Structure formats: structure tokens, C-alpha cells
Amino acid sequence: MLLMGSDRSWLIIFMVFSSLLSLISGGSDSHDPEALDALFHYYANQTLAKHRTGTLYKIPLPSNFSGMEVSVIRLRSGSLWARGSNSSFIKIPPRVRAFPHVKRLAIVYENLGEWSSKYYQIPGYTLVSPVVGFNVYDFSNATTLSDRKVTLSTTSDPISIHFPYIEAEDKNVTELKCVKFGAGGSVEFKNMTARNVCVTGKAGHFSVVIPSMPEKKVRIWKWWVIGFVSATVGLVLLISVAAIIFILLRRLKMKAMEKASDNAENLDTFWVRGDKMPSASMIRTQPVLEHDYVP
Known part of the structure; x- marks a missing residue:
């Protein structure tokens, strides 16, 4: 059964406040990545209501989330195709299409900083960089940010992820791996293309990992x-x-x-x-x- 616009808004608000309460109480669901995305979506909607299209804005977060950096930008699909979009850590090149096609879209950029390992973990591996990522949402309404995610498709250059730092200066560079965290807990490994840089063709969350020291x-x-x-x-x-x-x-x-x-x-x-x-x-x-x- 499809939810109407108002029903979706109430669902998002419920997820936001549920995540806030769980963080304060320290419950087992306090580190749920989906609840965190819902929280960012909620505050991105509040931020876009006060600003114009084409400019990247920093999203103010509650003090509970100190250390995270989140920003949002609203774009026309034609502008994304012609010029791409860049944040501090993610470079989306020109000639990128959105599927399904939408007239307007919003991109929420995230840097989880010191919170990274609390939301994303891989057995047998250790995160050596913060988790950064982005989500793309339909903004055709122009007044309210939809919770429907949009897929990006690159036709030439890939999307590059530039990590602010990597805590593995004394490690073998060949051991460093790019990792993409997908939906449902899926994980995808890739080799790094350059120092502190990974590439991707889709939205999601990314980090650099290294094999953990064996228990023995x-x-x-x-x-x-x-x-x-x-x-x-x-x-x-x-x-x-x-x-x-x-x-x-x-x-x-x-x-x-x-x-x-x-x-x-x-x-x-x-x-x-x-x-x-x-x-x-x-x-x-x-x-x-x-x-x-x-x-």
C-alpha cells in the first residue's frame, strides 16, 4: 500500500525522533544507519525550505550529533548533467543522469567523522577513514523533499570519493581497500585508484578499510x-x-x-x-x- 505525502512526512518524523530517543537512551537501535539517513533527510528538508536552488548549504544538527558534517544542495537535472556537483569530499562529474528522471533533485552529503565505526562495521576489517557518502532524493515538489531516492548513472567519468584523512600511514598501501556500504548491510570492496581516493557509480556510503590483526x-x-x-x-x-x-x-x-x-x-x-x-x-x-x- 502506497503512502500519501502527509503519511510519509509523519513516518519520517517518527523515525527521526525514534532515532533521537534511542541515541539518548543508548538502546540497541541507536546505531541504525537507516534511522540516521532519516534524520538527515528531515533536517535537509528543513534547510532547503529556507534556501534557494543551486547552492550547497550546511545542515545544522542537534548537539547529540556533534562531529558529523552534513550538507545539502538542490539542483535541476539539467544543471547536474551540465556541471555536476561537488562537496568537500565527493565530486560528481558532468554528464550524469538521474533515474527515474526528475525535474529537480536534492543531494545530501554526509561525513560521519568519529561516529563512523558506530554505524558501519565489517567483521575482519578496521575502518581507517571516516565514512562519507551521499543520497539523492526527488525534489520535484519544490516545497517538500520527497523520501524517494534517485539513482545516478555516469556516462563518462566516475564519481570520486576524497577521504579527508586515512589513519594508516605506517601500513602497506596494498592492504587498503575501498568499501561501499549498500542497502540491507551489503558490502562491496574495490581497490583505491589514488591516494585517499575511491571511485563509484552510485550513491551510498564509503570508507577505507584494512584487514584487522588476527586474534592469535x-x-x-x-x-x-x-x-x-x-x-x-x-x-x-x-x-x-x-x-x-x-x-x-x-x-x-x-x-x-x-x-x-x-x-x-x-x-x-x-x-x-x-x-x-x-x-x-x-x-x-x-x-x-x-x-x-x-x-
């Missing part, structure tokens, strides 16, 4: 770290114990020397040409002849 290697790496830390702590403890023992033995030796000095007999002193010399104060043993006979 991760465990070995963790054990190496644990072993190194344990050895370092053990060495520090051993040195500390040795230092304490050395100090204690030295103190015991000093005490023994002091005790021996206290028990010994004190000697008098006298000066000889500026030098202080010890001198016995008395003769303890009197000289005795071995024989009483005197010749």
Missing part, C-alpha cells in the same frame, strides 16, 4: 607486553632489594667498627714537626732480664 597475533602481542612489563618490574625489585641489603651490611660493619673502637685503649698524642702522632701514656710491661746472673 593480538594475543601473542599482549603476552609479549605482559612479559616485558613483568621482567622490568622484577629487575627493578631485584635492584632495590640488592641496594637495601648493601646499605644494611654497610651499617652493620660501621656499628662493629664503632664498637671495636669503644673497647680499645685510647692513646695519647704528641706533635712531631707539625704532625700529630699517637703515644702510649704508660708502659704496660716492665722489662725483665731472662737470667738473674750478672757477669
